[in-house]
Amino acid sequence: MSASRSISIFGATGSVGMSTLDLVGANRDQFKVVALTANGNAEALAALAIKFEAEIAVVADEAAYESLKSALSGSGIEAAAGEGALIDAARRNADMTMASIVGTAGLKPTLAAIEQGNYVALANKESLVSAGALMMAAVQKSGATLLPVDSEHNAIFQCLAGGKIDEVRKITLTASGGPFREFTLEKMRNVTPKQAVAHPNWSMGAKISVDSATMMNKGLEFIEAHHLFPVGLDKLDILVHPQSVIHSMVEFHDCSTLAQLGAPDMRIPIASALAWPARMATNCTPLNLAEIGQLTFEQPDETRFPAIAIAKYAAQKGGAAAAVMNAANEIAVGAFLEEKIAFLDIINIVRDAMDQYGDEKLSHLDDVFSIDAEVRRYCQDNIIKAA
Known part of the structure; x- marks a missing residue:
């Protein structure tokens, strides 16, 4: 700059x-x-x-x-x-x-x-x-x-500098898998807020850390990518990458795949945005692949982490579905952090709200705030009743 x-x-x-x-x-x-x-x-x-x-x-x-x-x-x-x-x-x-x-x-x-x-x-x-x-x-x-600024979407943004969006064959969002990547459903029933906010790679706020633990964060990012990079839902994919080194990938029609790599430090994507279209120096730790040794990948388990499937459904359904999902999730995560509900109850609350309000339509900004407020009241009332 x-x-x-x-x-x-x-x-x-x-x-x-x-x-x-x-x-x-x-x-x-x-x-x-x-x-x-x-x-x-x-x-x-x-x-x-x-x-x-x-x-x-x-x-x-x-x-x-x-x-x-x-x-x-x-x-x-x-x-x-x-x-x-x-x-x-x-x-x-x-x-x-x-x-x-x-x-x-x-x-x-x-x-x-x-x-x-x-x-x-x-x-x-x-x-x-x-x-x-x-x-x-x-x-x-x-x-x-x-x-x-999200590391995944910033990575996609950088990769697209190497090609046009109409030349994209597939966009892959990577996910760390969160702190419970290897937990069974039974083990997840008893996890605490302290465990949920202890992300293995990233230093983040409490809400986003819990979203990472449920993998709702990746669901939200899937919908976000759908709006930012309109290639079609069928060309968006999620891949678990525990080392959090490759932040996302873009595959083009010629089968070339571009990936953006970096240490798991939010200052790197923030610096990319602050200086765009130039670059700025940072004091972030440079990437040392020899020290890391290996990069691994696996498909997300949507049975243990159903938030991904819920988000994909919301993106496909359109209307107010994503707004309902987001509002219910915010209330549920807040209740979990206050130890009012169990970890697995977060997704149950989101599912219930989607069943009740997922068919609503959005035409104006006021509609967004109206359905958001209604869903929050509904979820709060149900949490109080269940206590």
Whole structure:
């Protein structure tokens, strides 16, 4: 990179947000921070805003506003709170927005950023899963450039630089298999949240770590890939690769297969998005294949990990099916982390919600939020009744 780029980071105190700021901090002359946001951690957000000289800091939780305002007193940095403030921040003039708010809470700010027609680095898979058709239509209308940050989709994005999408024969998403890859169903019945968040390769937030443990994360990524790379569902595949070195592969009509490799460090795909279409130096660990020794692959077991089959069904069904699946999964994962339900109950709750609401249709963004809210209430009520 040679020119300076202004950037807003939504979800700045989360795993992806902190990795992004780590790269920005190492390249201060190349980035100007416009907006930083967090859910409710006002003290941490204020410290980051001051360190990176942001123009504005926003907390989604309005109850945290006074704490944020107090922490920023005398800094000259604006403080704001609430959903409207998040959307206003997304509309500020920034060359790039890192969209890394977890869950559908990130949908409206992400869409607001897309509507500005600039670069949007997308690390919020749930938004694309819930409202993929609407989001991609907004990208086309605004002329925005959507840069995938998930390691798998970023890998596909990089591989497609070597060919055209209409020349693609197959896209393969790789999956680590999570911490329970070799567990029997019986053994999985008694796993704890502590075990589920202990990913063997990646350092991630609690929600995405549990999604990896159920392999719902790969299901969400399958739907995400369907929207980002419209080659047809029959050309999308999933392959378990425990070493997490090959992040995805693209096979072309001539039977050439391009793969993107790298250490399991989220700063690598983030750096790819931040610098695109150029490259930027990082202090990430270089890949040492001789030290790794071997790379192995296996087909995912959809009997032990049915989330993949559920996601494939949702992608094929269309309408509100994926939004229903995502909302139910968020509630179920939250309940598991609070030890209100067992690990295997997560998928049962998702299945039940799909049976109840999977046939609903989506025409507008309001429909997405309406069905999302209804499914969350339904799942919460059932969890309370079962307690």
